[in-house]
Amino acid sequence: MQAVVLAAGQGTRMRPLTDHTPKPMLPVADRPLVAHTADTAIQAGADELIFVVGYGAEAVRSYFGDEYGGVPVSFAVQEEQLGTADAVAAAKEHLEGPFAVLNGDNLYDAESLSGLFDAAPSVAAYRVDDPTSYGVLSTEGDTITGIVEKPDDPPTDLANAGAYVFPAEARDWLDVPLSDRGEREITDVLAKVIEESTVTAVAVDRWLDVGRPWELLEANEWKLGQLDRRLDGEVRGDADLRGEVVVEAGAVIEPGVVIEGPALVRSGAHVGPNAYIRGATLLGEDTHVGHGVELKNTVLMADSNVPHVSYVGDSVIGRDVNFGAGTQVANLRHDGDPVRMTVKGDRVSTGRRKFGVVAGDGAKTAINTSLNAGVVLSSGATTTPGESVTRDR
Numbered sequence: 001m002q003a004v005v006l007a008a009g010q011g012t013r014m015r016p017l018t019d020h021t022p023k024p025m026l027p028v029a030d031r032p033l034v035a036h037t038a039d040t041a042i043q044a045g046a047d048e049l050i051f052v053v054g055y056g057a058e059a060v061r062s063y064f065g066d067e068y069g070g071v072p073v074s075f076a077v078q079e080e081q082l083g084t085a086d087a088v089a090a091a092k093e094h095l096e097g098p099f100a101v102l103n104g105d106n107l108y109d110a111e112s113l114s115g116l117f118d119a120a121p122s123v124a125a126y127r128v129d130d131p132t133s134y135g136v137l138s139t140e141g142d143t144i145t146g147i148v149e150k151p152d153d154p155p156t157d158l159a160n161a162g163a164y165v166f167p168a169e170a171r172d173w174l175d176v177p178l179s180d181r182g183e184r185e186i187t188d189v190l191a192k193v194i195e196e197s198t199v200t201a202v203a204v205d206r207w208l209d210v211g212r213p214w215e216l217l218e219a220n221e222w223k224l225g226q227l228d229r230r231l232d233g234e235v236r237g238d239a240d241l242r243g244e245v246v247v248e249a250g251a252v253i254e255p256g257v258v259i260e261g262p263a264l265v266r267s268g269a270h271v272g273p274n275a276y277i278r279g280a281t282l283l284g285e286d287t288h289v290g291h292g293v294e295l296k297n298t299v300l301m302a303d304s305n306v307p308h309v310s311y312v313g314d315s316v317i318g319r320d321v322n323f324g325a326g327t328q329v330a331n332l333r334h335d336g337d338p339v340r341m342t343v344k345g346d347r348v349s350t351g352r353r354k355f356g357v358v359a360g361d362g363a364k365t366a367i368n369t370s371l372n373a374g375v376v377l378s379s380g381a382t383t384t385p386g387e388s389v390t391r392d393r
Helices: 033-044 057-064 084-090 110-118 168-173 186-196 213-224
Strands: 002-007 048-053 071-077 099-103 106-108 122-127 135-140 143-149 158-166 200-203 207-209 240-242 245-247 258-260 263-265 276-278 281-283 288-291 294-296 305-308 311-313 340-343 346-349
Touching: 002 033, 002 084, 033 048, 033 057, 033 099, 033 106, 033 110, 033 213, 048 057, 048 084, 057 071, 084 099, 084 186, 099 106, 099 168, 106 110, 106 158, 106 213, 110 122, 110 158, 110 200, 122 135, 143 186, 143 200, 158 186, 158 207, 168 186, 207 213, 213 281, 240 245, 258 263, 263 276, 276 281, 281 294
Parallel strands: 002 048, 002 099, 048 071, 122 200, 240 258, 245 263, 258 276, 263 281, 276 294, 288 305, 294 311
Antiparallel strands: 099 158, 106 207, 122 158, 135 143, 135 158, 340 346
8 A cells, every 4th residue: 555654844833943854854763753654654554655745855855765664665745835635635646546644743553553554444543531632533433424623522532643544536536625724634635535435433552743842752752662772882881771772883882871771872972971861862873971961851863962060851952952061951840830832932831740941953052051941942042151041042
């Protein structure tokens, strides 16, 4: 079965991390986010991948090439961001039979996706406590009878998990009218499929829509938690690596370092001496974590540095960031409420009691900087020595 993977969006809710990198190419453990979607699709039975690209298309093309995971790869370009149905329509000329549609920023377990492919035509459904923020499926038994977006009175607790298998005929049903928000919606295509076919709701056991920085952190927690211990790099002296820790070839762990897995230290990274890494932590390629530094449950992207006596917890740090000596990140509100963060101009809850900061590419802090929980440092932002930063910079 062909699988159309939607990877054209910039990811404005993920800014500033997407200022220079398309959201589907942000790192999740040892590969980009969209590669996990592609891998799961192949495990579920996809025999061809069609990536719909737009913003940052070359990064996607370069990573996947003409073949990935033993299956052929092709690309379609969505010229304007006019919605998910418009994105699938960009791939129309590649479609030859029944086809799956997957969001390139969603994570699924492979077994559930296999069930989706086997039950075609079908839609992935995920049970949620509060369906009012989702597209909600109406069903009779396992058969879908309708879908309604963000209802005040949901008909079921089945959220649309953004994965579909459509019949070949749906290729001709993609030109749906613009919705009230000015997009061509894949759910309008689904409504037509429901009219013409029996569509099955397939429950997925695990699903994550990765749209905001704390969800990228959660995605890394998921995938780092699946690591098997492997020490291919250089581990020196009395370094103490506990649990599921991966040190890739070309990485160096100095004496006095303690790493409590799950953790991944990528090629070219240099850790220590006397650093403490714990929680689900990703150290990207060519990163440096130095003496007296503690990193906890953090994503540190490629070429970034936390070199001297700093604490960074529950944070997402972009590429080529440098934290000056003594930089301290707060990751907990004193009142115990979830940490809040600004997304597209609105203050929203992360839903996490512990969440630190988000730093865009090239951000730099001066010595003894304090960063409050939920602060966002824009790409290229700087601080002054001894500064306490309580608002986005």
